[in-house]
Amino acid sequence: MEYQPPGIEPQDLLPASVPVQEPRSAPDPHPDLVPLSFLLGRWQGAGVGGYPTIESFRFGQELSFSHNGKPFLIYTSRTWLIDEDGKPGRPLGTEAGFWRPQPDNGVELLLAHPTGITEIYLGEVTGTRIELSTDIVTRTASAKEVTAGHRLYGLVGADLAWAYDMAAVGQRLQPHLSAQLKRVSAA
Numbered sequence: 001m002e003y004q005p006p007g008i009e010p011q012d013l014l015p016a017s018v019p020v021q022e023p024r025s026a027p028d029p030h031p032d033l034v035p036l037s038f039l040l041g042r043w044q045g046a047g048v049g050g051y052p053t054i055e056s057f058r059f060g061q062e063l064s065f066s067h068n069g070k071p072f073l074i075y076t077s078r079t080w081l082i083d084e085d086g087k088p089g090r091p092l093g094t095e096a097g098f099w100r101p102q103p104d105n106g107v108e109l110l111l112a113h114p115t116g117i118t119e120i121y122l123g124e125v126t127g128t129r130i131e132l133s134t135d136i137v138t139r140t141a142s143a144k145e146v147t148a149g150h151r152l153y154g155l156v157g158a159d160l161a162w163a164y165d166m167a168a169v170g171q172r173l174q175p176h177l178s179a180q181l182k183r184v185s186a187a
């Protein structure tokens with residue numbers, strides 16, 4: 001007989017013939033999301049990066065902030081190299097995570113990177129500006145040594161600007177990336 005986790009009988013499982021339906025209408029944002037709601041949507045733009053140990057570069061970026069009615073934002077970012085002719089090139093960093101608003105304009109940010117690193121940030125929302133510092137950075141045995149991060153996000157006019165400083169590979173906390181993005185669609 002096929003293995004079943006304890007407590008689940010075969011008849012409790014959804015028969016394959018039953019279509020799985022998505023909820024029909026998009027839920028309203030959870031009220032706790034109000035301080036972060038200016039982030040909602042899809043953003044695209046470009047930025048610059050560098051570090052004492054690497055060549056400087058330009059990159060394109062797409063960010064998405066969405067919600068499912070619960071009190072957190074769902075976040076993804078992908079980036080790609082912009083070459084000297086301004087053409088899009090190879091994929092660069094990608095990251096995904098959750099933004100969790102807290103009382104008194106606090107925010108917790110959980111991020112995972114395919115480079116074997118995860119970060120937990122604690123931050124503060126002041127109007128349309130968010131400043132975050134890492135509480136913890138964890139990494140797999142094969143990941144590069146990253147020990148701390150600092151991020152700023154804020155509206156500059158209608159654009160979303162952001163900057164990332166890191167302490168890594170034996171270097172003190174200093175800029176790695178900054179970018180400016182335009183909203184290309186609502187949440």
Ligand code: HEM
Nearest residue numbers: 049053054057059079092093094117144145146166168169
């Ligand atoms: C999300 C956007 C990011 C972009 C566009 C980006 C881009 C780059 C590039 C182009 C390099 C040079 C090596 C290469 O060509 O791959 C690099 C190196 C590096 N990045 Fe990033 N990065 C991003 C995010 C991050 C984040 C979030 C972290 C840390 C959590 C990070 C940590 C590092 C480290 C440790 C190095 C290696 C430095 C060295 O070995 O000297 N990067 N990054």
